[in-house]
Amino acid sequence: MDYIEIKRRSSITRKILLVAVVTVLFIFMVKRPSSISGSTKFSQHESGVTHVLVTGGAGYIGSHAVLRLLKDSYRVTIVDNLSRGNMGAVRILQGLYPEPGRLQFIYADLGDAAAVNKIFSENAFDAVMHFAAVAYVGESTAEPLRYYHNITSNTLLVVKAMAAHGVKTLIYSSTCATYGEPDKMPITENTPQVPINPYGKAKKMAEDIIIDFSKTSNMAVMILRYFNVIGSDPEGRLGEAPRPELREQGRISGACFDAARGIIAGLKVRGTDYKTRDGTCIRDYIDVTDLIDAHVKALAHATPKKVGIYNVGTGKGSSVNEFVEACKKATGVNIKVDYLSRRPGDYAEVFSDPSKILKELNWTAKYTNLQQSLRVAWRWQKAHLNGYD
Numbered sequence: 001m002d003y004i005e006i007k008r009r010s011s012i013t014r015k016i017l018l019v020a021v022v023t024v025l026f027i028f029m030v031k032r033p034s035s036i037s038g039s040t041k042f043s044q045h046e047s048g049v050t051h052v053l054v055t056g057g058a059g060y061i062g063s064h065a066v067l068r069l070l071k072d073s074y075r076v077t078i079v080d081n082l083s084r085g086n087m088g089a090v091r092i093l094q095g096l097y098p099e100p101g102r103l104q105f106i107y108a109d110l111g112d113a114a115a116v117n118k119i120f121s122e123n124a125f126d127a128v129m130h131f132a133a134v135a136y137v138g139e140s141t142a143e144p145l146r147y148y149h150n151i152t153s154n155t156l157l158v159v160k161a162m163a164a165h166g167v168k169t170l171i172y173s174s175t176c177a178t179y180g181e182p183d184k185m186p187i188t189e190n191t192p193q194v195p196i197n198p199y200g201k202a203k204k205m206a207e208d209i210i211i212d213f214s215k216t217s218n219m220a221v222m223i224l225r226y227f228n229v230i231g232s233d234p235e236g237r238l239g240e241a242p243r244p245e246l247r248e249q250g251r252i253s254g255a256c257f258d259a260a261r262g263i264i265a266g267l268k269v270r271g272t273d274y275k276t277r278d279g280t281c282i283r284d285y286i287d288v289t290d291l292i293d294a295h296v297k298a299l300a301h302a303t304p305k306k307v308g309i310y311n312v313g314t315g316k317g318s319s320v321n322e323f324v325e326a327c328k329k330a331t332g333v334n335i336k337v338d339y340l341s342r343r344p345g346d347y348a349e350v351f352s353d354p355s356k357i358l359k360e361l362n363w364t365a366k367y368t369n370l371q372q373s374l375r376v377a378w379r380w381q382k383a384h385l386n387g388y389d
Helices: 003-031 060-071 087-096 113-122 137-142 144-165 198-214 252-261 288-301 320-331 355-361 370-383
Strands: 034-036 051-055 075-080 103-107 127-130 169-175 220-226 228-230 267-270 285-287 307-312 337-340
Touching (some): 060 127, 127 144, 137 144, 137 198, 144 169, 198 220, 285 288, 285 370, 288 307, 307 355
Parallel strands (some): 051 075, 127 169, 169 220
Antiparallel strands (some): 034 103
């Protein structure tokens, strides 16, 4: 074998080794929790600064919560695995608040106990707002185990990490689905919880875990059971951008907008034979801006050794048909509507009695005009035809 051949083979070997090393490093980086932050302030408690961990902070509701917290001078860490969230929303938030020590993003899965423990070990959290969850009723009936794992099991890991690292305040994002289909309306916080689908059941189990643990600790807990969320940031910075493959499962507002844009042929209304005023389901639609205001007020009123449970809604119900008419007016498009059979796991009528949260937290919904909330959201949709991409 001549010198040139030996040199050539040696070069090939070096290249193979280099590729192998790079591959191993890439796999290591993908599997470990990664953060985007240029400051060590997140690892230290600071007088006068409240550091909030927002799980699911890249999602629709979570990103709006992060925006409000940053506006109110909180320090925020987002943890999200981006399975339902949008990195584009995180980039918007980072651009709005680029100062060191304001916002960091950590890519991690809350189902990974070691990753969750590492996150709590390396950061000095004062409170947790726990939004992260899969949240579609229809999907939950088709994939129940996924929902029990993602909602119930993951919440258990978060609470265990909070206990292990001395984080004393939890604001838990729950749902009216824990009530199921009550015998009478409106729903109060004392309405029996009899969920009828895996989504509601998983959320109730998570609530039970939190409440039972709170009895043995001095944790301050706020559980917010909210109703159907619509709208977007009034200033047009954030909006709702579900993944295309989830359109069939998504919120009715997203489906209305997709139909208005011609992405889908028309809107599918599932169920016209319910015992309601027009045969379609009745829901309490809460604007996301109001919803986040309730979370911030809950955080401010959280008290050690106490659990606050609140319905977050407008106190009035609108039918699906009424919602569709409001969407037509908001978009200016005469959306085609197809009426189909009921969807498994749905309930006929659900709306809240928000009097408790008004009395105790001085919160009430302000953005209660359905058409106006949809108009604001539609404005964002038209300006972001490809979502955050």
